[in-house]
Amino acid sequence: MTRFANTTHGYGIVAMALHWAMAGLLAGLVVLGLYMAQLPDVGFDKTKIRLVLLHKELGVLALGLAALRLAWRIGNRLPRLVAGLPEWQQVAARFVHLCLYALMFAQPITGWVMSSAAAIPVSFFGLFYLPDLVRYDEYLFRFLLELHRWLGYALALLVGVHVGAALEHHFLLRDETLRKMLPASVRAEGVRSRGRGRIPPLPSAPSR
Numbered sequence: 001m002t003r004f005a006n007t008t009h010g011y012g013i014v015a016m017a018l019h020w021a022m023a024g025l026l027a028g029l030v031v032l033g034l035y036m037a038q039l040p041d042v043g044f045d046k047t048k049i050r051l052v053l054l055h056k057e058l059g060v061l062a063l064g065l066a067a068l069r070l071a072w073r074i075g076n077r078l079p080r081l082v083a084g085l086p087e088w089q090q091v092a093a094r095f096v097h098l099c100l101y102a103l104m105f106a107q108p109i110t111g112w113v114m115s116s117a118a119a120i121p122v123s124f125f126g127l128f129y130l131p132d133l134v135r136y137d138e139y140l141f142r143f144l145l146e147l148h149r150w151l152g153y154a155l156a157l158l159v160g161v162h163v164g165a166a167l168e169h170h171f172l173l174r175d176e177t178l179r180k181m182l183p184a185s186v187r188a189e190g191v192r193s194r195g196r197g198r199i200p201p202l203p204s205a206p207s208r
Contacts, residue, residue, distance in 0.1 A: 003184075006076045010180040015076065018069040019181055022104070023159075025062050029055065029107075030156050037149070053123070056115060060124045063108035070101060082175040096162055103155045110151060114144035 005012040011019070032055050039048045081090055115122045116132040117140040123129050134140065169177035 006079060008077065008080050010079050010176075010184070012076070013183075014072055015069075016181055016183070018065060018072060022062070022065050022069060025058060025065065026104070026155065026159065029058055029062060030152060030159070032058070033149075033152050056111065056122050057125050059108040059111050060122060060130065062104065063112075066101070066104040066108070069104075079180050082169070082177055093165070096158060096165075100155075100158050100162065103151060103158065107148065107151050107155060110144050110148045114141055114148055117141040117144060 003012045004014060006015055032051060036048060036051050036055065039045065039051075041048070081093070085093075112122055112130060113133050116134045117137045119132075119136040121129045121132070166178045169175050170179070
């Protein structure tokens with residue numbers, strides 16, 4: 001049974017839910033952002049306007065989830081890294097995680113300030129509007145638009161590194177790194193599968 005909070009052996013159900021929700025949301029935002037960038041910016045294209053508004057609303061949701069996830073991480077222990085992991089990999093893993101957290105905040109915040117600089121209000125699915133953080137400024141808007149784009153590329157790159165490392169640990173190194181972020185039943189099945197895959201030792205020959 002998966003615990004509510006984290007343990008030294010794995011993440012709890014809250015951390016798992018926040019992790020996979022953020023993963024799906026960030027993937028959707030990156031794909032949506034890349035798609036919007038390819039659309040022609042001519043006149044008032046209704047499709048692009050709707051996608052931009054949706055992108056902003058999902059960005060607000062991502063900012064809220066990132067804040068909730070960071071608060072939960074600070075208030076809970078982190079599972080131990082797998083035994084035998086080289087020190088440079090431990091440092092790299094922590095560095096990538098810190099960079100991912102920084103970008104999870106930097107991306108929506110730059111988008112929010114960018115919208116404020118363009119005098120375009122940001123709505124959260126029609127429930128409320130975010131306050132403007134800066135006054136109308138065309139130069140600042142253009143600068144933040146470019147910054148937002150490059151931060152998106154950096155986020156996509158780091159997510160790729162994160163996913164690649166998790167898959168390497170799961171399929172090549174066959175350790176518990178990825179399974180720590182999976183329900184207990186899946187982790188237990190993984191342990192049983194590894195046990196079934198082992199060849200039992202041959203019986204020793206009887207002594208004469």
